[in-house]
Amino acid sequence: MHCLLCDEYISELVSWYSFFIQSEMRCICERCERKLSYIIGESCEGCGRSFTSLSEEYREGDFCKDCVRWKEEMKFLPIKNRSVYVYNDWMKEVLARFKFRGDAELVQVFHANFVAVFHKYFSDCHAVIPIPLSKEREYERGFNQAELLASCLPLNILQTSISRKNTEKQSKKKRIERLSVANPFYFQKEETFAGQHLLLIDDVYTTGITVRQVAACLYNAGAQTVSSLTLCRG
Ligand SMILES: [Zn+2]
Numbered sequence: 001m002h003c004l005l006c007d008e009y010i011s012e013l014v015s016w017y018s019f020f021i022q023s024e025m026r027c028i029c030e031r032c033e034r035k036l037s038y039i040i041g042e043s044c045e046g047c048g049r050s051f052t053s054l055s056e057e058y059r060e061g062d063f064c065k066d067c068v069r070w071k072e073e074m075k076f077l078p079i080k081n082r083s084v085y086v087y088n089d090w091m092k093e094v095l096a097r098f099k100f101r102g103d104a105e106l107v108q109v110f111h112a113n114f115v116a117v118f119h120k121y122f123s124d125c126h127a128v129i130p131i132p133l134s135k136e137r138e139y140e141r142g143f144n145q146a147e148l149l150a151s152c153l154p155l156n157i158l159q160t161s162i163s164r165k166n167t168e169k170q171s172k173k174k175r176i177e178r179l180s181v182a183n184p185f186y187f188q189k190e191e192t193f194a195g196q197h198l199l200l201i202d203d204v205y206t207t208g209i210t211v212r213q214v215a216a217c218l219y220n221a222g223a224q225t226v227s228s229l230t231l232c233r234g
C-alpha cells in the first residue's frame with residue numbers, strides 16, 4: 001500500500017522500527033511516522049503540554065505558565081486537556097491537508113493513538129462533544145474534523161444544539177482581545193447536562209480559549225466536569 005501522507009510505497013517487510021513503533025495499520029511510511037512528535041513523558045497537569053522541550057521558566061510545579069495564568073484570571077473554570085501530538089511544522093502541514101483539502105481519510109493516521117490517549121485519561125467520561133464549526137466554515141470544508149475525530153472514540157457523540165457564531169478568526173487577535181469578546185458559542189435551544197462528565201474534541205489546543213468557551217456553556221447548563229481531548233497541543 002501507499003503512505004497516506006507522502007504516497008510512497010510501504011513495503012510489507014517488518015523492520016526493527018516498525019516492530020517497535022507498531023505504526024497502526026501501517027497507513028503511513030516510516031519517514032512520515034518519524035516526523036510526528038508524540039507527547040510522552042512529563043506534561044502539564046492542566047493542558048497536557050509536553051514539558052520535554054519547554055524551558056524551566058515556562059513551568060510552575062506541575063503546571064505550565066499558560067495554565068497558571070488561566071487560573072489567575074479566574075474567568076473560566078479549570079479544564080483538563082490531553083493531546084496526542086506536539087503541534088510541530090510537520091503536523092501543521094498534515095492538519096492543513098486534513099482540514100482544507102477535505103482529505104477525511106487522513107483520520108486513519110491518528111485513529112489508534114487518539115483512542116489510546118482517550119483510554120488513558122478519559123475513559124470515565126459519559127459522552128463526547130466535537131467543537132462545532134460555524135455554519136459558514138463547515139460549508140466551506142464539507143466536514144468538521146472534530147466530528148471525525150470524535151467518531152473514532154467508543155463513546156456516544158452527544159447531539160447538542162451548541163453552535164458557533166461566525167466571527168473573525170481568533171488567532172488573528174491578541175490574547176487580551178480574545179478574552180474580552182463575547183463567547184461565540186451558544187445553545188440554539190434550552191438544554192441541560194446535569195451531573196454529566198463531558199469530553200470536548202478538537203484538532204488543536206493552542207491558546208485554550210475555544211475549549212474554555214464551550215466548557216463555560218456546558219457548565220452553565222449543569223455539566224459536572226468538562227475536559228478536552230485534542231489531537232495536538234500547540
Ligand atoms: Zn510517507
Ligand SMILES: [Zn+2]
Nearest residue numbers: 044047064067
Ligand atoms: Zn498547561
